[in-house]
Each structure stands twice: as C-alpha cells, then as structure tokens.
Amino acid sequence: MKPVRPSTARSLSPEGPALPRPVAADVVLSVDALTKRYNGLTAVDGISFEVRPGETFGILGPNGAGKTTTLEMIEGLRKPDGGRITLLGLDAVTKRRQVQERIGVQLQAQALWPELTVEETLKVFGALFPRRVPLEMLLERFALADKRRARVKGLSGGQKQRLSVATALVHDPEVVFLDEPTTGLDPQARHSFWDLIRDMRREGKTVIVTTHYMEEAEALCDRVAIMDHGRIIALDTPRQLVRGLEFDNTVECTFAGPVDRQRLLALPAVSDVRSEDGAHFLFTTDVSATLAALMGLTDDNGQRVQSLQVRTATLEDVFISLTGRRLRD
C-alpha cells in the first residue's frame, strides 16, 4: 500500500531502508518530513526545509503554529515522532551531543541563574563546551563589560537578553538558534538586538530565528518560512513572498454594520477580500480605483465606511491572504 505522504512514511520507522536523503554540501540544516504530536494533536505536521550556510533563516507564524516545537526538535530538546533532521552533516537525533557542541541556542525564556553575576554566568556556560571565545570579547561585544560583576537578577530586560545571547555564543557556534528573541523588548532594545543578529550574519554564522513579528522577519531574514497549524505554508525571500501576491496594496476598512462580501469583491481592482473581527482587508492592484469606489460604498444599513488604512503589501498580508487571519492575535 502506498503511503499518503511518502516523505513522512520514510521517518524513523525501524523497518525499511530509512536511507538519509543526500544532503548537498551547501546545506547546513536539512529538515525532512519532521513531525511531532502531543496527545493526539499534531504540533508539527511533516515539514521539510533546508537552510544554507551563512543565511539568516526566519520561521514566521502566530503563537501555536509549531515554530518553537520545530526548533526544540532540531536543538535536541524533543524527540521527533517522525522525519529526519540533518544538522552540520550529522543526524541531530542520534548524534545529539556532537551537534550540541557546535550550535548555539537561545530559548524563549531568559533562563539564567539569578544568583550568578554576568561573568560567572559566561564562565559556567563556557565550561560546558570544548571550544570557547575569550570572556573579554563577549563582554565587549554584548556591551556587558561594566556589568560583569552585577548579579543577573539586577539586570534590565535588554541586558538580560544580551547576556542570554552571549551564553549562546560562548563556544563560537556555527549555527545559532534564536527563539522569539525580541518578544517583550521595547522598540529600542529590539532594534539594537537586530544589529547583533546582523553581526552574527556578517561573521558567517547561520542564524535560524523564529518570530511572530513580520517586520522582524522582513528586516533580518534572507529567507522566511511561514508556518501555520504545524505546516509551512510558504517559503521564500521576504521580497519574493510579497511579490508573489496578486496585489500591491491592502486597504483595511471597517463599517458600523455588516457588509455583503460580494459587494466588496465587486469593487474595482480588488482581487480578494478577507474579513476578521469586523475588519475587511481588500487586496487591490490599483489602490486609487479601489479607494474611490469604496468612498461611495455603504454597509447593509446604509452607513459609510468608518475607518480606513492603506498600506503596501507586507509579509503580514502574505499571511492574511494565505490563512484569512492576522499574524498577531
């Protein structure tokens, strides 16, 4: 009997040849038909992708899309229920420790001992790896030199975040995983954090970052995989993803009352309409024609348009057009 999804069936099953798919030399990470289930729920549903050396690869998706679970399986924190992960030429499941010596990981929670100082924290993490970056260099680079004797519990959110990334880089890893690194940071801290990620890219490190901020993915990533409900629904460069849309602009509008979707679709130059929580997203190829007609439109109760926002298409619109939902809840 032929399996429905041959790639998944090739997974970790003991029987069968289970030959690894040949991994090209210019691939750092290859994920093939990766699957994870929790209590009957499929958190990651047979996803496949490849990451090239030196690239900053983004995994974009709403909370619960399966981004973190995907990273955790690659990092060796969770065992996949199916599929294959080849990282730095090694099977990430069976050669877990060898892989872990060469990857740097920053988890979502800033998991550091509050009692230790900055310096002690970096030292203890340094002791876990055979290869180490000099302490002074790390302190300098992450702007923590004047905080070296400060306890972790007294650091600001941004300082903690920088220290957390520094602990992921103590051993000069070839691949760096960052799980929602800027969640909870203020805009300024977020932008200086982006600079740190760009530095890593300049040094030739491969960076894999998950985020639910589309502007972050657009600003940082060479390529972006968009995840939803455990699947990758699109994967390309941010520019190509946006260009692939059949429209250039999005008009977001609200009305006091309900509006028949067909009437919105009938507006000039509108290629598609998505509605969520009373907001309507009109995807248009000619924004002025659409707007002019929209001004005259009334809802089913005869009320005119209440609010209006026009923007050029972004990754957010890619997500909306693919799923009908917004990225952020």
Next chain:
Amino acid sequence: MRTFVGMAIAQGIILRRNTTFWLISIFIALLSMLVFGSLFKPESQAFDLSVVDEDGSEASRSLRDAFSGLENVKLREGGQEDELAALRDGDRGAVVIVPQGFETALAEGGATLEAYYDNSNLIRIGYVTSTVQAVVRSFNEGLSGSEDAVRLEQQAIDTQTTRFIDFLTPGMVGMAIMFNNLAVGFLMVSWREQGILRRLGVTPLRPGTFIGSQAVSFAMLSIIQVAVILVTGRLLFDVHIEGSYLWLGVSALLGVLCMLSIGYSLASFARTVTSFNAVQQLVAFPMLFLGRSYFPIDPSPAMAPIVQAVPLTHLNDALRQVVNHGGGVGDLWTSWLILVAWAAGGFIVSMRLFRWQ
C-alpha cells in the same frame, strides 16, 4: 572534568548566595539545642532518690550518707517494694539498693549496688544516672582502697546513655543533613520551572555530570553545617565526639548522598515548586520523628519495620554511634549499608526519570 569543576563552582556560588536556604536548617538545629540544652538544664532537674538499706551495717549507712546533702537531690528511705513502686509511679528519679551482705563483700574487696532509674523522664535521666555514678565513684575514692570496691549494677537503662543534649546533638546533625539535601529537589523543580534546565539541555552537558557536580556542592555545604553544629555542641554544651572524625565524615557523606537521591527522586515527580514543597514536608516531618532526631522512640512491633525503613533512623544511629559511643566500622556498617542502598535506589530512580523540561 573542566565541565564538572566549572559546574560545581557555579553550583557552590548559587548555594552560598541562597542564604536562607542553608541558614534555616542550621538555625533549627542550633535553636533546638539551645532550647533543650538550656531550658531543661540538668541542674534544674531536682529529683527524689531513695536508698534501700537491706544490710543495715556501718558501711551501708556511710554509703547512704554519701547520697545525703546533695544539691537537687531529696533523699528518701524505705523498703524495696514501696520504693520501686514509687519509682514506677514517677515519684523517684532513682532507687539504689544496698543488698544484704554489703559490708562483708566490701571487706572482701568487691561489693555490688543495684540502681533502678526512672526511664521515662528523658530529659532528667542523664543527670540522674551521672549523679548516682558520681556519688558511687567518690564513695570508692573515700575508701582509699581500689577504685572499684563498690560496683554499680544499673538497671533498666542503657548504661551508655548520657545527657539529653548528647543524644540530641547528633540527631540535629542528621536533621540538618536531611533538610538541606532534600532541598536539592526544590532547586531542580524551580530551575525546571524557570527553564534553566531546558537551557542546559541544549548544551552537551550530561545529566550525570550535572547531578554529580551539584552533589559535590551540596556535600561541601553539609560538611560546613555539620561542623557548625558540632562545634556549637562542644562549646556550649560540652558534647564530645567520642569516635573518629573519619567515620563521622563517612556517615555524614552517606547521609548526604541518601538525602540528595531522595530529593532528586521527589523532584522528578513534582511539576511545580509548590507541589514539591508539599511532598517534601510530607516526607521530611514523619522522617524527622520516626528517625529519632529529637527523641528516642520505642516503636510498637507494628511500627518497628517502618522506623527501620526510614533512612534518617540509620543516619542518626551512625552519627550517635560515632559521637556518643565512639563506634567503629564494626558498629557502623549496617547503618552505612542501608544508607548506601537508599542512595543507590534513589539515584537510579532519579536518573531514569531525569528530564530537562
């Protein structure tokens, strides 16, 4: 090795900076010693002592006089049966019986006295026995003859039992070791809750290295605590360590390993710090009393196997053997063996169930 040392140092620093963590068990131990050592100071424990003179001789009368005029002792006289009955009623601290033929035997160089003690008053008994012993000793010296002209035959008590504080001090060492090392589970659960263990789980660190280095830091802390308790016992209450420091150290370390392994096992079942605390208390407090840290207990036959199953019982036994009785390996090995068995079992369970998240 570098990983192990680095980890152990970091763990040590974390422990040291969690001051309340290790201060509490020391505090409870020292407080208990102060309360039981000073509040019930033996000197304040006046008691009634009766001498039953069955010989009626010169020698027996002079022995009786030796017991009179003692501070805190009210001397009574009477027949053997009445006095023993009074002892059973708790009205006498001790009954000393001078048997018939005492004088004759003394002249021949070896007389015997029988002493009965009220065994139920734990705080007083040490003082009572040592008083009787001291009187007999000075009586012997007064005879200017051989030192054991009058031998004391003691009844109804463990002749080795000394003061209550001597009993209590090793028990407090055992208690501190238990509380301090069970608490390793608290750290594990709270680090798991905070995601610190997850963070370590994405490094090449092995669970065995992690736990081993942590055990070293806990052992160091425990040794310091034990030293503080024993030095305080010596300075304030003159509690002597009769046996060797080596056997004391071995007993304490086995206790540390045993309690750590139980702490880790509890941590692998508990999901939250709150539930760990509840489970820990559920384990620690029955153990504290069944394990005889504070009071000697004489369990009913039904309870005896439970008392024997409690690891703290054996830790306290080993510590008392060394501290009070100067015990050697021959007296200690059964306790050690049971502690090792507990430690091995606990570590097997906790390594099996170990999880970074």
